[in-house]
Amino acid sequence: MTTRTIIHVDMDAFYASIEQRDNPSLxxxxxIVGGVGGQRGVVSAASYEARRYGVHSAMPLKKARALCxxxxxxxxxxxxxxxxxxxxxxxxxxxxPLVEPLSLDEAFLDVTASIALFGDAEKIGREIKDRVRNELxxxxxxxxxxxxxxxxIASDYRKPDGFVVIQPGGEADFLRDLPVYKVxxxxxxxxxxxxxxxxxxxxxxxxxxxxxLRRLFGKQGEHLYELSRGIDDNPVIAEAEAKxxxxxxxxxxxxxxxxxxxxxxxxxxxxxxxxxxxxxxxSKTVGIKVRLADFTTMHRERTLLDPVSSDDQILSVAWNxxxxxxxxxxxxxxxxxxxxxxxxxxxQLHLFSEQGEKNCKAMRTIDNIRRKFGDTAIExxxxxxxxxxxxxxxxxxxxxxxxxxxxxxxxxxxxxxxxRKAKGNKRDETAKTKPRS
Amino acid sequence: MxxxxxxxxxxxxxAKVQNVVSTRTTLPMLQYxxxxxxxxxxxxxxxxLEVGIECVIECEDMDEEGVVTLPCKKxxxxxNNLPPGVVKVTVSEGNIVSFNSGVVRYKLMGMPPDEFPKSxxxxxxxxxxxxxxxxxxxxxKVSFSISADPNRPNITGLLxxxxxxxxxxxxxxxxxxxxxxxxxxxxxxxxxxxIVPRKTVVELERLLGDEGNVDIFLSDNQVAFKFLNLLLISxxxxxxxxxxxxxxxxxxDKRVVAEKEPFTVATRRAQVMTTDxxxxxxxxxxxxxxxxxxxxxxxxELKDEIQVExxxxxxxxxxxxxxxxxxxxxxxxxxxxxxxxxxxxxGLLKPEGNENYMYVVMPVRL
Numbered sequence: 001m002t003t004r005t006i007i008h009v010d011m012d013a014f015y016a017s018i019e020q021r022d023n024p025s026l027x028x029x030x031x032i033v034g035g036v037g038g039q040r041g042v043v044s045a046a047s048y049e050a051r052r053y054g055v056h057s058a059m060p061l062k063k064a065r066a067l068c069x070x071x072x073x074x075x076x077x078x079x080x081x082x083x084x085x086x087x088x089x090x091x092x093x094x095x096x097p098l099v100e101p102l103s104l105d106e107a108f109l110d111v112t113a114s115i116a117l118f119g120d121a122e123k124i125g126r127e128i129k130d131r132v133r134n135e136l137x138x139x140x141x142x143x144x145x146x147x148x149x150x151x152x153i154a155s156d157y158r159k160p161d162g163f164v165v166i167q168p169g170g171e172a173d174f175l176r177d178l179p180v181y182k183v184x185x186x187x188x189x190x191x192x193x194x195x196x197x198x199x200x201x202x203x204x205x206x207x208x209x210x211x212x213l214r215r216l217f218g219k220q221g222e223h224l225y226e227l228s229r230g231i232d233d234n235p236v237i238a239e240a241e242a243k244x245x246x247x248x249x250x251x252x253x254x255x256x257x258x259x260x261x262x263x264x265x266x267x268x269x270x271x272x273x274x275x276x277x278x279x280x281x282x283s284k285t286v287g288i289k290v291r292l293a294d295f296t297t298m299h300r301e302r303t304l305l306d307p308v309s310s311d312d313q314i315l316s317v318a319w320n321x322x323x324x325x326x327x328x329x330x331x332x333x334x335x336x337x338x339x340x341x342x343x344x345x346x347x348q349l350h351l352f353s354e355q356g357e358k359n360c361k362a363m364r365t366i367d368n369i370r371r372k373f374g375d376t377a378i379e380x381x382x383x384x385x386x387x388x389x390x391x392x393x394x395x396x397x398x399x400x401x402x403x404x405x406x407x408x409x410x411x412x413x414x415x416x417x418x419x420r421k422a423k424g425n426k427r428d429e430t431a432k433t434k435p436r437s
Numbered sequence: 438m439x440x441x442x443x444x445x446x447x448x449x450x451x452a453k454v455q456n457v458v459s460t461r462t463t464l465p466m467l468q469y470x471x472x473x474x475x476x477x478x479x480x481x482x483x484x485x486l487e488v489g490i491e492c493v494i495e496c497e498d499m500d501e502e503g504v505v506t507l508p509c510k511k512x513x514x515x516x517n518n519l520p521p522g523v524v525k526v527t528v529s530e531g532n533i534v535s536f537n538s539g540v541v542r543y544k545l546m547g548m549p550p551d552e553f554p555k556s557x558x559x560x561x562x563x564x565x566x567x568x569x570x571x572x573x574x575x576x577x578k579v580s581f582s583i584s585a586d587p588n589r590p591n592i593t594g595l596l597x598x599x600x601x602x603x604x605x606x607x608x609x610x611x612x613x614x615x616x617x618x619x620x621x622x623x624x625x626x627x628x629x630x631x632i633v634p635r636k637t638v639v640e641l642e643r644l645l646g647d648e649g650n651v652d653i654f655l656s657d658n659q660v661a662f663k664f665l666n667l668l669l670i671s672x673x674x675x676x677x678x679x680x681x682x683x684x685x686x687x688x689x690d691k692r693v694v695a696e697k698e699p700f701t702v703a704t705r706r707a708q709v710m711t712t713d714x715x716x717x718x719x720x721x722x723x724x725x726x727x728x729x730x731x732x733x734x735x736x737x738e739l740k741d742e743i744q745v746e747x748x749x750x751x752x753x754x755x756x757x758x759x760x761x762x763x764x765x766x767x768x769x770x771x772x773x774x775x776x777x778x779x780x781x782x783x784g785l786l787k788p789e790g791n792e793n794y795m796y797v798v799m800p801v802r803l
Contacts, residue, residue, distance in 0.1 A: 305586045306611060317588050346716060347802030348757060349781065350611050351684045 003168055005121040006236060007109040008143040008151035009092060009128055012160035014105035015045035015081055019074050021137050030055070030071040032064050041250050044076050048160060081105075084136060091131050095124055100236045106155075108148050110236035122165055129163060149184055149232035150174070156182070171230025176203035183227055185220075193217070202228050245283070247271045248336030254293045256331040265318045266311075266380050268337040273311035274367055281342045282307035286317040289336030290325050297334075298325055307343060310363055314339065438474045438503025438528040442496040444519050444538060447526075450481050450492045451513045453667060456640055458509040459485035469506040471553045472526075472534075474499060479526075483509060484554055488637045488671040491556065497523060504550040505532050515543045557670055559663075560656035563625045567604070567653070569664050573645040575606050575617040578767045578794050580642055583635045584610035591676035595638045597660070598630035607681050613760050613798040614681055625655075632678055633660055637671035644669070685797055686785050689776035693722055694746040694789060697773050701765045703729040703741040708758040710739045717801045718758040722777075723751045731758075754780055755801040764796040 011017070015033040020026045030050035034043040034057075043064050046055040053068035064071065085104040092099045095118060098110035111121050118124050125142045132140040141162035143154025150171060154164040166174050180202060181191040197216065199205050205213075205228040213221035226232065247268040255261060265288075276283055286308065287301030300321040308314055318337050369378045451470065459467035464486075471482040477499050481492045505528045515536055516524075525537040532547035576595075584592040589611065596607040602624045607616045641662055645651065651664035662669045707718040710731045721728040727745045732738040754777060764786055765773065772789035780803055786796040 302588075304588065305584070313588070320588065343714065346714070347755070348612055348716075349783075349799040349802065351609060351614060351783065351797065351799055352611060352679045 006151040008155040011105035016047035147232040244340035246338035254331035269315035276309040283339035284341035291334035292330040439501040441498040454483040470509040563655040576642040579615040583608040594632040594674040632674035691777040699743040707731040755803040
């Protein structure tokens with residue numbers, strides 16, 4: 001392989017920084033994104049001020065609150081972050097089509113072939129940092145190296161606002177004193193096992209022979225051997241086609257109300273359906289994820305004879321799957337809907353209107369309205385939160401979710417207020433797209 | 438229980454009831470067959486709680502009446518492996534059943550019959566009778582397009598509709614629809630319709646004979662078929678069948694008549710070059726001929742041509758070849774008639790000269 005030049009761009013405390021940027025009163029304060037009131041869910045992002053208190057992402061919010069009582073806790077506003085992420089993506093894509101996003105806030109760029117156009121990698125890296133600062137009003141850390149592994153380590157090296165270049169040939173010097181747990185793929189267990197053998201830095205790791213490492217750690221050992229020498233041939237793969245599309249949500253308070261569960265499935269199904277249609281795909285396997293109050297997590301999926309992309313069909317499968325899940329009298333903590341076995345539609349037309357042209361048109365219209373005015377601009381009647389007491393719904397008879405319900409708005413409650421309310425009940429709403437391997 | 442009977446009769450009986458036995462293991466008793474001996478007859482009963490079947494056979498000797506249950510599959514294997522001739526069946530203490538024939542002695546562990554589900558009463562709110570052969574033939578023409586999609590329970594069964602003096606059987610999987618009709622000699626009063634589960638339909642089609650009548654009893658939630666030495670009782674699907682009459686095209690003005698054999702052969706040739714992902718055969722119909730072709734990017738292509746009777750303007754249709762082959766297989770006539778409109782609209786297929794059967798199939802976008 002010829003020498004490559006890879007840039008890793010990693011936004012600094014992405015979610016928290018966006019919140020600070022949009023609300024200047026938060027500047028300099030410990031901002032923790034992940035949930036309101038610290039009741040539920042985990043930290044999605046912590047500003048650098050909050051990190052000083054020991055708060056880090058994936059930490060339960062409860063713990064974060066204990067560590068940093070004066071922290072500003074904000075709910076995840078995925079829509080906003082996704083919008084900024086798209087802006088970031090368009091900056092990155094202006095330098096090379098070979099952009100591999102790892103998540104909303106980081107990506108690899110293979111600029112090997114771009115250097116002739118834009119000047120050397122350092123110049124490109126500086127420009128990306130400047131544009132992120134000027135156009136997005138945010139900071140990014142940039143790492144430049146001959147491969148992905150080193151580029152990622154480099155971007156992490158002087159975070160935040162870092163800029164680190166590892167020149168070809170400089171790998172060994174750079175890695176020598178790096179702790180082994182910084183190596184991608186070395187988790188707690190592996191770090192401890194390495195520690196048991198007196199290996200605490202990558203430099204020490206590099207002294208081991210390939211055979212020795214293989215004897216100790218099998219195939220993973222060989223991988224370590226290569227990484228310790230800064231060898232990594234993994235190519236940058238431009239935005240992969242989706243392999244599965246999923247949506248999940250953790251409830252603020254555990255739920256056992258069938259209406260609420262059904263409404264949640266409806267909303268998750270709507271989003272999965274919208275994503276499928278946006279990508280022009282249909283799904284042959286629809287699955288659900290259910291986490292109970294005691295953290296028992298169950299997955300169920302069903303392969304369909306006829307691939308689907310409509311919200312109602314996804315909902316119908318998800319709901320049927322859910323009804324067969326043994327809850328054992330427990331309340332539900334988290335629900336998820338996943339569409340997989342994605343394929344391009346076959347073009348087979350259908351006889352009846354539920355899958356017919358009319359319905360497709362209606363869905364396209366709904367998609368367009370949501371794209372323009374947001375997800376809550378148009379909702380299922382059943383998706384609106386009841387303001388009176390709960391009523392028995394005929395769901396279990398398999399009636400259409402569009403069947404009329406008779407909810408009234410509470411007096412004085414504006415549409416906006418209701419929207420906020422509906423939103424406020426869900427935390428950690430996350431969307432995932434797994435790349436096709 | 439102590440009796441003697443011909444092995445062949447016992448073997449036929451168990452073969453008839455065994456498909457009904459549940460494949461689910463949640464209720465182990467449903468994998469058993471109930472044997473009840475009374476008078477000179479032995480009755481075998483199997484059920485999965487949705488559909489139940491009873492088969493009555495004559496015994497040669499009956500020394501002692503009684504009831505017992507046996508694991509259905511095992512009993513079938515046992516009886517299959519008995520030598521021909523008379524078999525003596527004896528139940529001894531602990532529900533152990535012996536099958537003795539000559540020097541061959543099987544002992545099969547049974548269960549007490551108490552837990553076996555009770556057979557439902559046949560409800561006779563509506564009844565009619567028709568030749569077994571004609572019901573069997575109708576079923577053959579429609580059963581293949583019953584949906585197997587558990588997400589759409591209303592089409593996982595066959596619509597049995599009594600309209601006027603006619604019996605109509607309709608099935609669909611959402612992409613095609615088959616309809617067979619037959620005039621009834623003694624139709625019951627009033628129109629009504631029922632959805633019979635797929636499993637019941639499949640069993641019924643398998644078990645119906647060529648001679649004699651079948652008596653059909655209907656109620657809101659149950660259907661029963663009585664024929665030969667059998668009684669098949671089934672729950673009905675409680676759902677609304679789609680409005681099938683609405684999707685039967687009227688006024689498709691492009692009528693093509695093709696010989697069934699060459700049409701089948703050309704379609705099968707084309708199917709060779711399709712895949713699960715690319716399941717499309719193109720039919721280009723012009724004056725007097727139909728070009729059948731497929732061009733699958735991953736596999737390759739085929740082009741074939743057959744003679745048809747057609748004089749309208751040229752039209753191109755895309756179909757899933759299996760959907761075409763399925764209908765050609767159940768049509769007995771030599772010629773089929775196809776009424777078309779355009780590439781986005783359904784095709785209506787009928788056997789030439791037979792108005793009792795039709796098939797509506799939606800195209801695949803070209």
